Amino acid sequence: MTRAATERDAARRWLPSGETTVKLLTWSTRVVALLAVLSVLLPGSRRPQLREALGAWLNLPEQATVAAGAVVLTSGVMLWLLANALRRRKRRAWQVAVVVTALITVAHAVAWRHGIGSGVTALVLCGALIATRKHFTAAPDPVYGKWRALRVALQLLGAGFAAVFVLLVGTPRRLSGDPSFLDAVSQSLLALIGVSGPVHPVAWLDDLTAAIGLVFGVGAALLGGYYLLRSAEPKPGLAADDEDALRALLATRGRDDSLGYFALRRDKAVVLSPTGKAAVSFRVLAGVALASGDPLGDLEAWPGAIERFLAECRANAWVPAVIGCSERGATVWVRYGLDAIELGDEAVVDATAFSLDGRAMRGVRQAVAKLRRAGYGVTVRRCSDIPDDERADLADLAERWRGTETERGFSMALSRACDPADPDCVIVTATRGTEVTGLLQFVPWGPDGLSLDLMRRDRATGDNGLNELMITDLLAACPTLGITRVSLNFAVFRAALERGGRIGAGPVARLWARALKLGSRWWQIETLYKFNAKFAPTWLPRYLVFPAVRDLPRVALAAMEAEGFGGRPPALLRVLNR
Template identity: 75%
Template sequence: MNRRRPVGVDTVHVGDEQDGRPSRPRVEGRRWRPSDELTLRLLTWSARVVGLLAVVSVVLPVGRRRLRDTIGGWLDLPTEATVAAGVVVLASGVMLLMLATALRRRKRRAWQVAVVVTGLIALAHLGWRHGIGSGVTALVLCVALIGTRSHFTAKPDPVHGKWRAVRVTLQLWLAGFLANFVLLSTTPSRFTDNAGLLDRALHALLALIGVSGPVQPVPWLDDLSAAIGLAFGIGALLLGGYYLLRSAEPKQGLSPAAESGLRDLLAARGAEDSLGYFALRRDKSVVFSPSGKAAVPFRVLAGVALASGDPLGDIEAWPGAIEVFLADCRDNGWVPAVIGCSERGATVWVRYGLDAIELGDEAIVDVPGFTLDGRSMRGVRQACAKLRRAGYEVTVRRSADLGEVERAELTTLAEHWRGTETERGFSMALSRLAGPDDPDCVLVTAARAGEVTGLLQFVPWGSDGLSLDLMRRDRATGDNGLNELMIADLLGACAALGVTRVSLNFAVFRAAIERGGRIGAGPVARLWAKALRIGSRWWQIETLYRFNAKFGPTWNPRFLIFPAVRDLPRVALAAIEAEGFGGRPPALLRALRR
């Protein structure tokens, strides 16, 4: 987004940026009241209950018998047709459950589909004067949805949209029809009772809704054909519903104007947050406050708008940027979340009805007070001395001092040493090395006999600080302590660089690990610490904490901000995917995009 005052924002009322007091959001010219939230929850849970009952009515044997006796007798249908009714009910139930989640996020398209579905149910029951109670209930729900239409303002996905949903549904139906038709056509005639070509085509078509066609195949072929038809038929509806109701996931990338605006804010107030410079990642979007004095960088993943660190800029302008960010989330049906904000930032975010939990601690070393002397630094001191005797030399310099050839060589080495398919890090990673646009970054290299075997990159933290971005080394060398050597030499060179503070790695759940190891810790604390140590086998939770602790840092807590407990699984999935530790399988995402 460009750095300019937003025009035509009618879903947010910008509060007074001078006193920092948040204002309540507006919906079509009026304020969002607590009763509106209650109404939205009631509608959401009503859809969930109805959808769950529909699924249970088909899954349980008693429900299937009731469905067969009621619908079959009501419409005087043959037994085979009740299978189709069961399929319709099952698909409708699952669709209602999907709609409920979308309704909770105020999706306009989910509201439209829900009105149509409930209206048809009410018309069917009341028109045939069967199930009057169910018809009245559906009618009441339909009227309630129409009466609350102003609540559902979230935009549909502009990338895929309804036509992608229609196309995917038709493609899967066509694929299911062709699969069954080919199966019936290539099977010997004695297995299909010598059925004609048109009968086979009609049988393949009806199998998509669970209805037996005119072909009388042998039992195993009939079961196989029905399974293929139902799999494609129900899959088409569910996948089409996914595309119809999914939240927008905009194309990643900062525009030149947005990046320029962020750099201006960093030049003015970049010293206030050690994570501020990471806002310049190229896979982020950004919104600015109406005054342009603050900004919230974020990335959208799995329906979550994930911001990182504190808002940039003047703290008095933070409310304006936060309100624009939350307005964008409401407009697009995103779940707002923040990973790695400071205690000061968390204090501002919770004023907007969000919740916060402590995620971990950031290790910050006070450079003037750092020394390798003393018993507590014995391990680091010995590791450094050992590697120096082995011939290692450390070089510390600004990115601007690198030549193009050396920059390319270091980039190649960093890619080779990465060890994972995707780049890890989001809240504390820049995702590029020694770029020409980042002249103030600091590169630390360790080499022996002229061969580079270790690399660190630090990004600027104001004019007198550095924040660790990248830590790579050649694991084939097998020399332990190389990272300790590079950090110790960097801290020794900080005086010449004009640096007085250095932010190291982020230690997730550090306080929990520390509490669990204390004498007298309770059973819950010990169990939680033990679970974190087990998790460290894969995610280096305790390893990073122990590594950072070697340098005697000050621990600054960092927080995770989220709307409600029910949103935590989705937020956690988005955060894990953003940080490069898993999430949605890349192969599945590529298939869905195709």
């Protein structure tokens, strides 16, 4: 078999069977949902005789029409929300979709007198879903399951019932006759589905209680459905066995990727190849399984780890994505039917050739000399060489100097500082007198490399150039540490900034560069590029890997949230995850 044929087979293994069928069902679901909503908002009056006959035969009350309209409207909205989960083949979404399409069909056939086409299309879709049930195999949410959905729905229904009941009981003069306690209870319950009960309030109170009850009833159905179908997001945590396996792989192949050590973040999960010689580390956010860097371990074992990772994504309806992989890594991922775009460049400095001499280094040289005259000193040590009490103090300072509520970084950040579990990390501290004013942490990149992890400084220190001083002294200390190469910050869209600033750049390149400079006001895009460029590094491209263009917004949201630059607001997450 040729290599091209092998790659095509690998891509087909990533794409599940029945892909076209699922796409068709997804769009059909959206069409049926839209028809259902329009049948309520824009009612017609086509051939209601059959429904009227069924209603009379079943002895349905007049209010059944209003209730059926509420059911159709709520079901239409829920069906629209279900379409995306069906696209990801979630089994629970399929189960709910079958129930919802059946409800729309029954509501149209029995009580709702408008939009017969919506009922017929819902019936056809229900049959199609049942006939294709084998394609919907993605596991349900392992953390936020049906019990949370039930709890939220009951809470909203209880709140709606209480609000209507208090209005009825608290305004007896606004009610016709002398309704009993049970009548008020019955009216409050029926209001949740838009049906009038045995109590007859004055017009404005009747409209108010009906509106409140229906809003809470529809809200319970929709929010309960959200919790029932929300993307699986396992609680982050690196198991001890997985950490041991990763450290063993780093000990043998750690020099292959400067981002390899960041696989030891404690908010990541790991999948190993069948042989245990390769691994993919990732975190699940917003339905995206976001891996970072290249797979760890033996290149020949990468396919086994990648296939297991993709299989887990299929089983849980996660969107697979990789942030910050190298060109070699992107080449391997693309063979599995994924796509890749250049995300930016990593700055790698050759420590053996670095020097402050020359005109190009004039700015760094002057900043370093100025701080030395001001009394600043720098200490470079392995984490294992720092006393425990001093290490704890440095970790405290790093936390205090962070400046933001969320930790920044994911693909090139370890999320901990001066930890005893990382004895080979290199800690660089800047001091003025006895006061520590700056801190850098570098993680190992194999036996002869370092990768920048943490860059913190006391914001009360007004002197510029402190980071330049610490990096310069680290590079000077590299020969005694046995280090030949140092990876600095990752510069996002560096090539685009550079192209847009060249003479003769086209209008699109200039416009894109201006947009990136505007974004630099919030995300330091241009600032990091210019800072890295001071040290005359070699630029190594890094890539973002994703399944399809339609998945890019979701992947971008997950990547921004992981890196601490946006995504879902933390306050919203705390509310949703209670």
